[in-house]
Amino acid sequence: MLASPPDFDVLIVGAGISGIGMAAHMGMKAPHHSYCIVERRDNLGGTWDLFRYPGIRSDSDMHTLGYDFEPWRHEKSIADAPAILEYLDRIVDERGIRPHIRFGHKVLSADFRSDEARWHVELEKADGSRTHMTANFLYLGAGYYDYDEPYDPGFDFGEFEGRVVHPQFWPEDLDYKGKQVVVIGSGATAVTIVPSMAKDAGHVTMLQRTPTWMFARPAKDRIANFLRAILPEKLAYRITRFKNIKMQDLSFKMAREKPEKVKQTLHKKIAAALGPDYDKAAFTPPYNPWEQRLCLVPDDDLFRAIKAGKASVVTGHIARFEKGGVRLTDGRFLPADIVVTATGLKLAVAGKIAVSVDGEPVKFNERFYYKGCMFSNLPNLAVVFGYLNASWTLRADINSDYVCRVLEHMRATGTSIVTPVLTPEEEAKIIEDDIFDFSSGYIQRGKAIMPKNSISYPWRLNQEYLVDRKRMKEDPILDGILTFTRPGANAQQVAEQLEAAE
Template sequence: MDNKDNDFDVLIVGAGISGIGMAAHMEEMCPGKRYAILERRDNLGGTWDLFRYPGVRSDSDMHTLGFIFEPWRHEKSIADGPAILDYLHRIVDERGIRENIRFGMCVETADFDSASARWIVTVVTGEGERKRLTANWLYLGSGYYDYDEPYDPGFELGEFAGKVVHPQFWPEDLAYDGKNVVVIGSGATAVTIVPSMAKHAAKVTMLQRTPTWMFSRPARDGMANTLRKILPERVAYKITRWKNVLLQDVAFKRAQTRPEKVKDFLTKKMRENLGDKYDAAAFTPPYDPWDQRLCLVPDADLFEAIKSGKADVVTGRIARFAKDGVVLEDGREIPADILVTATGLKLAVAGKIAVSVDGEPVDFAQRFYYKGCMFSNLPNLAVVFGYLNASWTLRADLNAEYVCEVLNLMDEKGADIAVPALSQAEENALEEDDIFDFSSGYIQRSKAIMPRNAVSFPWRLNQDYRVDRKQMKRDPIDDGILHFKGVSHAPDDHAAPAPSSTARSPT
């Protein structure tokens, strides 16, 4: 490849929501910048292309999971996977983004060369060939979980003779008509799969070790659909988006301040939906609402499946797997032809890319978040880790807009490097905070690899979109913490040299 094909202003990793969002912001805010999106798969969409299990859908409303710049036009606010993919495909085609996506490119390493202010990125193609690309900025939209390996709870399947599948790797040809299915797990994935499979299976049992708080709402947003008929599309979308942001925020904060009231409310609604099928033991978790993420049940589909007798929820611990079922510690046996292990995800940092600066490996667990976007003393790199208590895209939009503003300010200053500077003395003075105040297993299992979090902004990954939005708008880009620096360039030297083995400070 000649230089114009392997050197860029910005390399974006991942063609999912985060990566496409960054590209769209660049098209609007940095039209002169050259960028490429590196996508390891053969299709765009990230999570929405990877997950193919029955009923796959959003568990956030699409007026907030959708982008701030692109209205959601479908009648259903809680959308299925194919509708979300249609939305993403329309955006990349209408905004000229598709031509900048390079499929089948898995990023293996990324080393920042301080002398040239270039990221030297090694990618492996689908054919196993290694290529080297360079860029001034690296934007990681690679998601938050391991695409190759889901969480393995270590089940010993023993003599089980049926089919075992994990939702992350759903086989296209799985036949389950008339079969007994046991879905192990009680999170969002299980709550989605059970009612969908129950339409065709003989019986679907959701086997949970611990109950989950659930709430039901219509898949269609009546207010959004009404506003779209009487107002310009973008105005209607903006109103609905902010209405839903406020509702999410109020609900989350009420759960924190008055958990018993929220428990009573959720329990009342589940009783109403389930009638005489309501079992307190199966629907009363031992933790407060929003200590873990609430599970959405659109149009009460899970509850309807339970009432019809096609699905049920069983609480218990697995003792062993028999040839044709699951035996619990209390002696109960659940017949199973198919086991679905919806046991959760395995988190990953930076898409498992080996990141380094001047050949010195970067340990993200030793870096502080900066504005929920960059990291202490790590130059020209940004990442997206969405909200746990709200839609992922809310932060993806914030971060993309912020990075575009940083890039434009760098041009104004003639700077090649932007780095959030944190001295050792300043770091020692920071009061650390729990990065994720959630008790969910996938969160707790991964805390050791997560970056550090301070109590106060800007050295934190916050969980309050409205606060973040105000601060990102209010605080200047040139805040005295983000340091800008130029480097000496020989003519046409953007093809960066090989990484040095000697570590040098980017500041």
């Protein structure tokens, strides 16, 4: 017997959508387990607190980006960051989660000690001092990208004398009223920033190396608002959520099965917004829809800014930055007082935490995902990496629910170590799959650090929510792979298996 229990049963890293969701699920489904959320920032919200660029909003509808247990009440289903933060704040207060959050705590390292069945976690506080916590289970809700460093394409700004800003670190004092702005990039961030800045700037140019597939939809979901007016709130939310999940699933599969038809539909909607004489080449990528994530244009805001002459889209390659603007390789010059480098994010695994087991560093790229939630031969740890083709929270919800069931099984059986065991013999039989069937730059750049992926369950990070939800809920926890033990003698079998797997 250990002299004292760990500080917490579960340590949740990150007070964003994933971490708050796990805490809420624990309150409902694993209430006898203690938990603490550690958050490196001074506020909750994760992405929605970090990013402060103009127009910051969701690029998924909030009936699926919202939690399965908490209805989205706002009129707009495409919501801005303040509305999303209000939703999260309400949840942490109504469910008593806020007292469990420790802000200003950055996790540096986490070592699982098998003989104690607990994680020893080192943290850095806001004042630079170090502190230590222990927990039986570690739940990583730290997101998917590097909070400290965005992707740097290596631009040389040469003679350019204006302001250069990256959306991840937007300056509070940036005055762009009446200014000429060039936004480099064509992803979701650029598509959000351009129409928002165009309201006050002199002109905003979106400079893209390659176009992105875009689709427009109303920011308000008329069906959702109608249902909420005539039905009980939770029932209306469930119906809308089901509708939107099915529509997203169908549209993704349609894009993969009939890409030419989807291209025609997307072009037709853009033509309706910009007029028949629009520059079709600027909105025709060299890849099929949903080979990269589609960019949402709510209420045609980008197209309206272009049509009004407040914004434009230019396709080209940068030759150099000059005094007063950007010179392209074809000789064109784009005047700029401000350059916004919306060039993307850097992927990060496990929040860049130095994870180890009994002092041995864990190399995530050498381990397989287990049910998109845990990792091969890594005890008492779960993570959230959301869907690329659907809302992040859909995975966060099913992973939280699954981990709560695992925790309750551990409590019922008196076990304290849970491990998805993969022997060398079994691993040799696995056929590996590309972990991400997406061509997006940030995905391709980050593949080398990502965990392994099998072509089939359970050693897989799947990209089909409806399948995952059913399997995570209905497949038995005792599947012959997930092994529950205690430290000491009755862990001998698993210890032998893990040792053989090293």
